[in-house]
Amino acid sequence: MAEASSGGSRFFGPSDRHLLGIQGMHPSRIEPILDLAESYALLSRSRKTPRDLLRGRTLINLFFEDSTRTRTSFELAGKRLGADVVNMSVAQSSVNKGETLLDTAATLNAMRTDLLVVRHSQSGAPALLAQKVDAAVINAGDGTHEHPTQALLDALTIRRHLGRLEGLTVAICGDIVHSRVARSNIHLLTSMANKVRLVGPPTLVPRSMASLGVEVHHSMETGLRDVDVVMMLRLQKERMSGGLIPSAREYFRYYGLDQRRLDLAKPGALVMHPGPMNRGVEIASQIADSDQSVIREQVEMGVAVRMAVLDRLSRGGRS
Amino acid sequence: MSTCTVFENVRLIDPASGLDKPGRLLVRDGVIVGHDLPDAEGKPKGAEVVDGQGAVLCPGLVDMRVEIGEPGHEYRETVKSASRAAFAGGVTTVAVLPTGSPPIDDPAMVRMLRFRGEEPDYVSILPYGALTKGCQGAELAEIGLLSEAGAVAFTDGNRAIASARQMKLALTYAQAFDALVVQHPEEPTLAGGCATEGELALRLGLPGIPTAAEAIMIARDIRLVEMTGGRLHFGHVSTGEGVELIRQAKARGIRVTCDTAPQYFDLNETAIGDFRTYAKFSPPLRRENDRLAICAALADGTIDAIASDHAPRDPDDKRLPFAQASAGGTGLATLLGVTLTRYHDGTLSLSDALALLTCRPAALLGVSGAAARSGARPIGILAAGAPADLCLFDPDRAWQVIAGELPGHAQNTPFDGRALEGKVMGTWKNGRRVFGGAA
Numbered sequence: 105m106a107e108a109s110s111g112g113s114r115f116f117g118p119s120d121r122h123l124l125g126i127q128g129m130h131p132s133r134i135e136p137i138l139d140l141a142e143s144y145a146l147l148s149r150s151r152k153t154p155r156d157l158l159r160g161r162t163l164i165n166l167f168f169e170d171s172t173r174t175r176t177s178f179e180l181a182g183k184r185l186g187a188d189v190v191n192m193s194v195a196q197s198s199v200n201k202g203e204t205l206l207d208t209a210a211t212l213n214a215m216r217t218d219l220l221v222v223r224h225s226q227s228g229a230p231a232l233l234a235q236k237v238d239a240a241v242i243n244a245g246d247g248t249h250e251h252p253t254q255a256l257l258d259a260l261t262i263r264r265h266l267g268r269l270e271g272l273t274v275a276i277c278g279d280i281v282h283s284r285v286a287r288s289n290i291h292l293l294t295s296m297a298n299k300v301r302l303v304g305p306p307t308l309v310p311r312s313m314a315s316l317g318v319e320v321h322h323s324m325e326t327g328l329r330d331v332d333v334v335m336m337l338r339l340q341k342e343r344m345s346g347g348l349i350p351s352a353r354e355y356f357r358y359y360g361l362d363q364r365r366l367d368l369a370k371p372g373a374l375v376m377h378p379g380p381m382n383r384g385v386e387i388a389s390q391i392a393d394s395d396q397s398v399i400r401e402q403v404e405m406g407v408a409v410r411m412a413v414l415d416r417l418s419r420g421g422r423s
Numbered sequence: 424m425s426t427c428t429v430f431e432n433v434r435l436i437d438p439a440s441g442l443d444k445p446g447r448l449l450v451r452d453g454v455i456v457g458h459d460l461p462d463a464e465g466k467p468k469g470a471e472v473v474d475g476q477g478a479v480l481c482p483g484l485v486d487m488r489v490e491i492g493e494p495g496h497e498y499r500e501t502v503k504s505a506s507r508a509a510f511a512g513g514v515t516t517v518a519v520l521p522t523g524s525p526p527i528d529d530p531a532m533v534r535m536l537r538f539r540g541e542e543p544d545y546v547s548i549l550p551y552g553a554l555t556k557g558c559q560g561a562e563l564a565e566i567g568l569l570s571e572a573g574a575v576a577f578t579d580g581n582r583a584i585a586s587a588r589q590m591k592l593a594l595t596y597a598q599a600f601d602a603l604v605v606q607h608p609e610e611p612t613l614a615g616g617c618a619t620e621g622e623l624a625l626r627l628g629l630p631g632i633p634t635a636a637e638a639i640m641i642a643r644d645i646r647l648v649e650m651t652g653g654r655l656h657f658g659h660v661s662t663g664e665g666v667e668l669i670r671q672a673k674a675r676g677i678r679v680t681c682d683t684a685p686q687y688f689d690l691n692e693t694a695i696g697d698f699r700t701y702a703k704f705s706p707p708l709r710r711e712n713d714r715l716a717i718c719a720a721l722a723d724g725t726i727d728a729i730a731s732d733h734a735p736r737d738p739d740d741k742r743l744p745f746a747q748a749s750a751g752g753t754g755l756a757t758l759l760g761v762t763l764t765r766y767h768d769g770t771l772s773l774s775d776a777l778a779l780l781t782c783r784p785a786a787l788l789g790v791s792g793a794a795a796r797s798g799a800r801p802i803g804i805l806a807a808g809a810p811a812d813l814c815l816f817d818p819d820r821a822w823q824v825i826a827g828e829l830p831g832h833a834q835n836t837p838f839d840g841r842a843l844e845g846k847v848m849g850t851w852k853n854g855r856r857v858f859g860g861a862a
Contacts, residue, residue, distance in 0.1 A: 306595045311652070322599040347592055350556070350563040358567050358599070 122234045122241040123413055125250035126291040134292065137412050138260050138269075144415075145260075145408035148184065153411070158187035158418055163219040164212065165191045167244070171223055173379060174244050174253075177403070178221045181410035185418075187219065205229060209236035219414060222246070227284075240417040242410075248282050254378055255288035257409040259296075261402050262333055265374055270297040275327050275369075277303040278337035278359065278386050279348075281310060285378045286337060290316050303327030304359055307348040324359055328368045335376045336361050339386050352385045362388040366396065374398050427451050427467050428854060433475030433815065437482065437805035438778030439792060448480060450811040453854035457807045475815055478848050481777050483515025483812030485803045486758060487682060487784040488658055488730030490580075490751070491517070492832075493539070494532070495524025500735035500832045502539045502548070508733070508755040508831030509546040510858035513814030513847040516547040516802050517733075517755070518788055521558060522580035528553035528564045530572035537573045543855060547802070547812070549575045549788055554593055554604060560584050563596055570600045575788040578605035578658065581705050581750075583640060585611045590644060594653030601654070603787065608640040608657045608665060609706055617746045619692050619707045627698065629745060632707055638664040645672045648679055656787060657681040659732050661706045663716025670725040680787055681725070684732035685754060685761035686837055688717045694837060700741045700748035701826070702837040704732075707750075721779065722770050728784040731758040735833030752837040756829050760843030763818055767844055773818060811854035820846040 126134075147153045163182040165175050175191060182189040194208070212220060213236075220239040222230040227247030234241040245251040263269045274293050280286045280302045293300050300318040302309050314320045321327030328334060339355060349355050366375065375387075375397045383389045392399060430448040435458055437443075442458070449456040449465050457465075466472075486509070492500035500508075509517055519536060521527035527536065533550045540548025552574030553564040559579075566577055577597060584590045584606060597604050613636035618624040620631025641657060645668060648655045660666055660681045672679050686694075686704055691711045694702035702708060720726045734751025741748050754761075762780060765771045771779075785791035785803030792801040792809065801809045826839035849859030 306598045306651075307592055310595070347562050347589065349596070350565040350567075354565040354567050 121417065123252055123417065124231050124234060124241065124243045126252045126255050126288045127250065129291070129295065131296050134256070134259065134296065137256060137409070137416065138263060140415060141256070141260050141405065141409040141412035142264070144411040145405060148408060148411075153184040155184065155186040157415060158182065158185040161187045161218040161418055162216070163187040163189045163221065163414065164217050164239075165189065165221045165244075166194065166208070166212070166223070167192070168194050168222075168224040168229070169245070171245065173403070174223065177406045178242075178244060178410050180407050181414055182219070184407070185411055185414055187414070205232060206236055209233050213238050219417060242413060242417065245284050247284065248287070249284050250288045251284040252288050253406070253409055253413060254285045255292040256413070257402055257406040258289055258335065258376060258378075259292055260405045260409055261376065261398050262374060264401075264405070265398060266332060272332040273299040273301065273330065274333040274335060275301045275303050275331045276335045276337065277324065277327065277361065279308045279339055279343055280304055280313060280337065281308055282340065282343070283337050289335065290318055294318065301327050301331065305349055305355075308343065324361075324365045325368060328365055331369045331373055333374045333376060334361060334366065334369055336381075336387050338378065338380065339382055356385055360384070360386055360388060361391050363390060366391055372396065376402060379403065425452055426854070427470035428473060428811075429466050429470045430473045430475055430480050430813070430815070431466075432477060433480035434477065435805065436479050436774055436777055438774050439482075439782035439804040440806065441774070442805065443774050448805065450851075450854045453811055455805060455807055455809050455811050458805065473815070473849070475848075478815050478817045479773070480813060480815050482781045482803050482805055483814050483850060483852065484513045484759060484780045485516045485518075485784045485788070486514045486731045486733065486755065487518040487728055487788060488520065488684070489517040489733040489755065490520050490522065490735065492735055493523065499737050499740070502545050504832035505733075505735070505755065506544065506546040508753065508829065508833070510850040510852070511830035511847060512731075512756040512758050513816055513850050514546060514731070514755055514758060515812035515814070515850060515852050516549060516785075516790075518549040518551060518575060518784075520578065520580040521551045521553040522582070526553045526558045527551065527574070528556050528558070528569070530565070530568045533569055533572035533574045543853070544857065547852065549790065551575065551605065552577045554579050554584065555589065558582055560586065560589060563593060566597055566602050567600050570602055575790065576603040576605050576656065579607070581607050583607045583609050583611050583614075587643060587647065591647050591651060594647055594651040594655060598651070598653055603654050603656055603789070605656045605658050606640070606644055608637050608644070608660060610636045610639040613639065614706075617703060617707065617750070618695055619709050621692070621710060623692050623695070627695070627745070634662045634664060634709060634713065637662045637706060638668060641665050641668045645669075645677060645679055648672075648677055652678075654678045655680075659684045659687065659706065659730065660726065661687040661709050661717065662713045666716055666720035666725050670720065670723075673725065680727040682728040682730045682784070683717050683721070683726050684730055685758060686732070686752065688714060688721060689761050689764055690714070690837060695745070698745040700743065700745055701752060701835050701839060703745060703748050703750050704752065704837070705750040718765060718770050721765060726779070728787060729758070729762050729779040730784065731755050735831075736835045737833075738835075741835055752835050753829065753831070753833045754836070756831065757824055757836060757838050757843065759814070759816060759847060760822070760824070760845045761838060761841075763845035764843065766818065811851055813851040814847060815849040815859070816845060816847045818845050820844070822846050
């Protein structure tokens with residue numbers, strides 16, 4: 105299999121065990137997940153999800169970093185499939201040494217966990233755990249590395265609205281250099297023959313990011329021209345206190361999404377945001393709440409995608 | 424009613440186009456019409472005629488490094504008094520440092536300064552924006568909003584950006600707005616003294632600043648420009664080591680530029696003998712070998728512009744023990760005369776000397792004919808359509824600088840007593856005479 109040599113261990117592992125990232129994932133493995141997620145979206149709406157699918161399985165949400173949205177989304181996904189879901193929030197200070205993380209892995213093994221959803225502030229932490237635990241590991245966001253289920257849910261949302269997931273031009277805007285969401289989306293979208301533009305100030309989108317096979321723009325006016333999809337990213341407050349941009353007002357003036365800028369994109373272009381939004385900083389309220397915005401649908405697709413991932417991983421590649 | 428002025432019997436020098444010939448220039452309604460016009464067009468009926476008596480007519484000088492007292496230090500100087508000094512020196516446009524009180528780190532302040540310079544009796548003002556908030560070196564200022572308000576470049580004035588990370592961020596961020604970053608090249612932890620480190624400072628018992636403080640900062644920042652691809656200008660370079668680093672960087676295609684000020688190519692550290700505080704500068708006056716290196720760098724084009732580094736100071740700022748006295752000297756009125764010393768000693772041609780004072784600083788600030796940003800008035804050139812900002816001067820007429828008798832309010836000149844050749848006969852802003860009587 106192509107993915108076995110180019111990173112198959114990252115998704116569903118050598119024995120289809122883990123989801124650690126999108127990089128290296130072959131498009132032929134992405135489409136079936138999206139198809140499955142699509143069906144789960146319909147089943148969720150009709151409240152007919154197969155609650156016996158993960159009966160007797162244990163899913164632990166192991167969050168070393170706060171994230172109410174993602175954790176809740178995985179929790180709902182697990183419960184809709186009948187898993188026993190446990191949330192573990194772990195104080196960052198107690199696991200800032202690799203050894204402690206491995207101790208955690210040993211503990212989880214002793215608890216006979218089946219599925220482990222991991223969020224961590226350090227890139228590569230879920231990969232390290234995956235080497236040491238018996239459970240299937242799902243990366244729910246690691247440092248500035250990847251957030252694979254976010255990219256999958258974004259892809260599903262795009263496909264549902266635009267009918268395809270290739271030949272599109274997608275602008276990802278904002279703090280790209282620190283964004284795991286952006287990285288996963290770049291990998292997914294470029295692997296499926298879409299054009300990706302990164303747009304933001306040079307301190308947040310260095311030119312060197314062009315090495316990822318994307319175009320880099322420092323002007324929204326050029327970056328948004330004729331795009332099919334505009335993905336906005338949340339601006340972290342620490343980017344301002346860290347001196348990467350001068351102020352929220354300057355950021356919105358040059359990199360905020362307003363109607364004038366959105367008008368540069370193709371008519372009906374989708375507006376996306378992984379949430380939570382800073383209204384008036386990266387996106388105008390009027391745009392966030394407009395007909396072009398699919399932000400709420402992204403949340404809905406998030407649960408569906410996570411159900412599909414849990415489904416696939418629980419089968420251990422025997423689907 | 425339309426107004427016309429004809430300048431005749433003048434030597435027209437426009438370094439931007441290479442023009443240097445006797446001729447005539449026609450100005451209508453404050454705008455240059457042309458210089459090669461046939462008699463019928465070139466001397467309209469009823470036009471005011473200015474007989475230049477063979478003197479040089481060139482673009483009004485563009486001084487890219489000026490402090491004025493406004494806002495916050497009006498007791499030192501005001502826009503009005505600075506304008507008198509500027510016009511007497513042939514200067515029609517000044518780039519004003521953002522280090523007033525409050526600092527120019529808000530778009531409204533930039534607009535305020537611009538508007539002041541649009542008054543007919545005042546010198547045109549191109550404000551610098553603060554590079555960091557409050558010029559404190561810690562957080563980026565709003566470079567985009569300040570640019571939009573009319574800031575031509577970004578600097579913290581005489582405060583070097585000490586942190587390499589901060590300079591890296593500034594050079595990186597500024598690229599989104601194609602903004603020029605201007606650095607005071609002095610490594611601040613080495614710059615605690617008040618005179619150039621060496622025998623003279625030792626004898627006078629003054630704390631020294633090594634010349635390497637300049638080279639260290641320049642070397643670091645060149646590396647940061649290489650890393651980020653930004654655009655950096657070093658203000659008032661003063662050492663041989665510093666200009667050599669810039670010369671090498673330019674040869675490698677790195678986007679760095681620099682200016683110097685008259686005190687660094689006309690004076691050396693001996694001017695501070697007897698603790699003469701009018702000769703106290705930041706960076707301090709250097710040794711003779713550095714002065715000669717600056718002259719050589721002017722001649723070979725390593726130095727891109729000459730700025731007056733005009734820093735008005737009140738007598739109370741200067742009548743203090745040397746180490747406690749404020750650094751800086753006035754320079755607007757003497758800028759042309761001192762620069763012409765390098766023409767008279769053969770270091771520079773007249774056209775090259777004027778290029779350093781007109782089109783080259785205008786180009787650095789993005790306001791020259793070719794480089795003018797959209798909507799900006801092109802300055803520093805004698806081209807048709809440009810505003811008639813003009814300087815008429817006799818390069819051979821001698822005069823003496825006398826502190827206390829200079830135009831303008833501030834009198835703290837380091838050139839007190841100096842005999843200069845090159846006197847401004849008249850200055851015009853937007854075609855209106857703002858200095859000099861009958862030529």
